[in-house]
Amino acid sequence: MYGYITPDKSNLLNKDFLLFRAFYCGICKTTAKYLGNIPRLTTNYDITFLNVFLHAYLNIMPEFKSQNCILNPFKRKEIAQPNSLLKDVMDLNILLSYHNLLDKVIDKDGLKYRSALSMLKKHYKKSKTDLPEADKIIKEEYEDLLYLEKQNSSSLDKTSDCFGKMLTRCVLHIIRKHNGDFTNIHLKSFFYNIGKYVYYMDALDDLKDDFKHKKYNPFLLKFKNYSKREQFLADNKSDIEFAVNVTINQAIESFNRLFIKEGRDLLSNIVYYGLRRKFGLIMNSTKKQHKEKI
Amino acid sequence: MVQNPYEILQVQFDSSMEEIEASYKRLRAQYSEDRFLEGEAGRIGAVNLMNLENAYSDILNTRSKEKIQSEYGTDLGEIDRMIKDGNLDGAQIELDKMSDRSAHWHFLQSIIFYKKGWYDESRAQLKLALNLEPNNTQYQTALSRLEQVMASGTSNPYTMGVPPEAQGQPIPPDNSMGLGNCCTTLCLLDCCCNMLRCF
Numbered sequence: 001m002y003g004y005i006t007p008d009k010s011n012l013l014n015k016d017f018l019l020f021r022a023f024y025c026g027i028c029k030t031t032a033k034y035l036g037n038i039p040r041l042t043t044n045y046d047i048t049f050l051n052v053f054l055h056a057y058l059n060i061m062p063e064f065k066s067q068n069c070i071l072n073p074f075k076r077k078e079i080a081q082p083n084s085l086l087k088d089v090m091d092l093n094i095l096l097s098y099h100n101l102l103d104k105v106i107d108k109d110g111l112k113y114r115s116a117l118s119m120l121k122k123h124y125k126k127s128k129t130d131l132p133e134a135d136k137i138i139k140e141e142y143e144d145l146l147y148l149e150k151q152n153s154s155s156l157d158k159t160s161d162c163f164g165k166m167l168t169r170c171v172l173h174i175i176r177k178h179n180g181d182f183t184n185i186h187l188k189s190f191f192y193n194i195g196k197y198v199y200y201m202d203a204l205d206d207l208k209d210d211f212k213h214k215k216y217n218p219f220l221l222k223f224k225n226y227s228k229r230e231q232f233l234a235d236n237k238s239d240i241e242f243a244v245n246v247t248i249n250q251a252i253e254s255f256n257r258l259f260i261k262e263g264r265d266l267l268s269n270i271v272y273y274g275l276r277r278k279f280g281l282i283m284n285s286t287k288k289q290h291k292e293k294i
Numbered sequence: 295m296v297q298n299p300y301e302i303l304q305v306q307f308d309s310s311m312e313e314i315e316a317s318y319k320r321l322r323a324q325y326s327e328d329r330f331l332e333g334e335a336g337r338i339g340a341v342n343l344m345n346l347e348n349a350y351s352d353i354l355n356t357r358s359k360e361k362i363q364s365e366y367g368t369d370l371g372e373i374d375r376m377i378k379d380g381n382l383d384g385a386q387i388e389l390d391k392m393s394d395r396s397a398h399w400h401f402l403q404s405i406i407f408y409k410k411g412w413y414d415e416s417r418a419q420l421k422l423a424l425n426l427e428p429n430n431t432q433y434q435t436a437l438s439r440l441e442q443v444m445a446s447g448t449s450n451p452y453t454m455g456v457p458p459e460a461q462g463q464p465i466p467p468d469n470s471m472g473l474g475n476c477c478t479t480l481c482l483l484d485c486c487c488n489m490l491r492c493f
Contacts, residue, residue, distance in 0.1 A: 019470040061471050078473060157412035164411070192411055246413040246445040253455030265468040272451035 002044035002097075004201040005194065006294050007266065008273035016266035018078060020294075022064055023055070024048040026080030029067070030090045033082055039123040040070070042097040045294060046198065049270055050171070051080075051089045056263035057187070058180045060085050088174050092134055094120070094127035096170075099138045106146070108215055134170045141166035154221035156243050160196040167195030190254035196247045197275060204240070204282050207232060233283055240283070248275045299349035311357065318350045370398055382406050397426035401433055408440075416440065 007020055028043045055062060062080040069077055080086060098120050104113045128135045145162040153159055168191040176182040203210075203219055208229045210217035219232075219240065226232045233240065255271045281292070300307050305317050325346055328339025369388065376385040386406055392399060404419035420437045427433065443449075453461050 015470040015473055018473045022473060055471070064471075064473065156414045157407070158415075161412070189411070196411075241447060242417065242441060242445045243414045245447045246440070249444060249446070249449065249454060250411065250413075252451045256452075256455040261466055262468060262471045264465070266470065268451075276447065 002046040003292060004198050004278050005046045005049040005270060006274050006278060006292070007269050008277045009294065011273050012269050013265060016269060019263060019266050020048060020052065022078045022080045023051045025069065025077055026062065026082070026086055027051055027090055027093060028070075029079055030082040030086050031094070032070070034087065034090065035094070035123045035126060037070075038119055039094060042093055042120070044093070047089060047093040047096070049267075050092075051086065052263050053267060054085060054089060054171070054174060056260045056267060057258070058085065058175065058178050059262070060178070061262065062086065085174075085178055088131060088177065091127040091131040092170055092174065094123055095131060095135050095138055098124040099142055103142055103146075107149070108213060133173050137169045137173065138166055141169075149216040152216070152221055154218060156200070156218050156222060159218045160199040163199035164192040164195035167198070168192045184258070186254040186257040190251055190258065193247050193251035193254065197244065197251060200244050200247065201278065201282060205288050208287070230286055237283070244279050248279065251275065297345070297349075299352045302345050302349035303353065314350075314353060318346065321346050370402060373402055377402065377405055377409070382409055397423045397430065397433070400426070401436075404436070413440065413444070
């Protein structure tokens, strides 16, 4: 699920790569500080993007410290230090990861999802206590999505709408909590379209597995002509590109109407280039993409 | 007992506007004189004149609404107004009530979906509208804009959504929250890190 909102390294300045990494490591370190080591595994690029965005939008500049990395103890890196906003983003990540695993257990089952779920459970309970409103939002939207899946909905918009709303509502809640402007219509439109984009990428990534195991996938239901992944993507290219490109473009337009200063270079790299790049990789790939390392 | 406005005007329900206007003028002239009669006759004349004016006004309003409805189909003009006022939920409820799904019905549905951010559904409705009216240039232009402009994979991201007067304005420098200032040694050491060992 998480790894679709990434920078385009070929266009990325070193200072912005360092910033992205500092926030990525910031999530990892903050998770370790408040919850422990196992939940650090949930650190991902998508929550890193959100971490950068929220600090930039709310104009909260974190402290950076040169520290060791748990996986590479000989290398020191600039790491964003825990603050109350980073803590909230970290909690949101745990909630999203837990509910995503729960959804996978319901939809696909499988030992790996069940064991991951049980390992995360006590940490989830802690994050839920600290960010209960976000947990409520995520639960509601997953319920709506489950209902649509049971109906075998072939509507790309109806299904991705749940994710769009989920992300928007969670982000607005955190922004409001930190006294930021949560009424900005471009902010709402931006995250709504980012949420839809993530849903689409995940569904396109999972085409082969979902077809093989007869699991719900809105693209499979809409086009009904799956035989092989590459053939399916080629046959339905213009329709798929329409749905995803219009979503990415709406996200770009909304982003351009937000006034962000610090971190703008990194964020615009991700929004202008990263989203399209990832979509291109998924469309041209014969297998799952989300394990790409940045 | 409330009287039928057509009875007051002394015309048939399906009389033309010219016939109704002629009858109105004739009766108005008569009642205008009657109201100056003495006693009860004068009072009746005044009441008749008032009823006549109200009935004529009612018929004018009803006939003009019917004209809009006949151009767009049943109540679609009203739904169009609701969409323009931003009442998408109300407009959707009214659209759902209608069993007759004309080209214009699909066009209005596509606008509602568009405003909700449901672009795929919007496109599907535009295509349905065009199926029913292939030569409608309004629908053709809308679909073409949606597919070629809004869904372009190659448009310049720097100018999308930016008003023309703001384009080309210098972008304030971004110090990457202070990391843009980190010492050269640190930058050189770190340039070979590629987060490979991170999850």
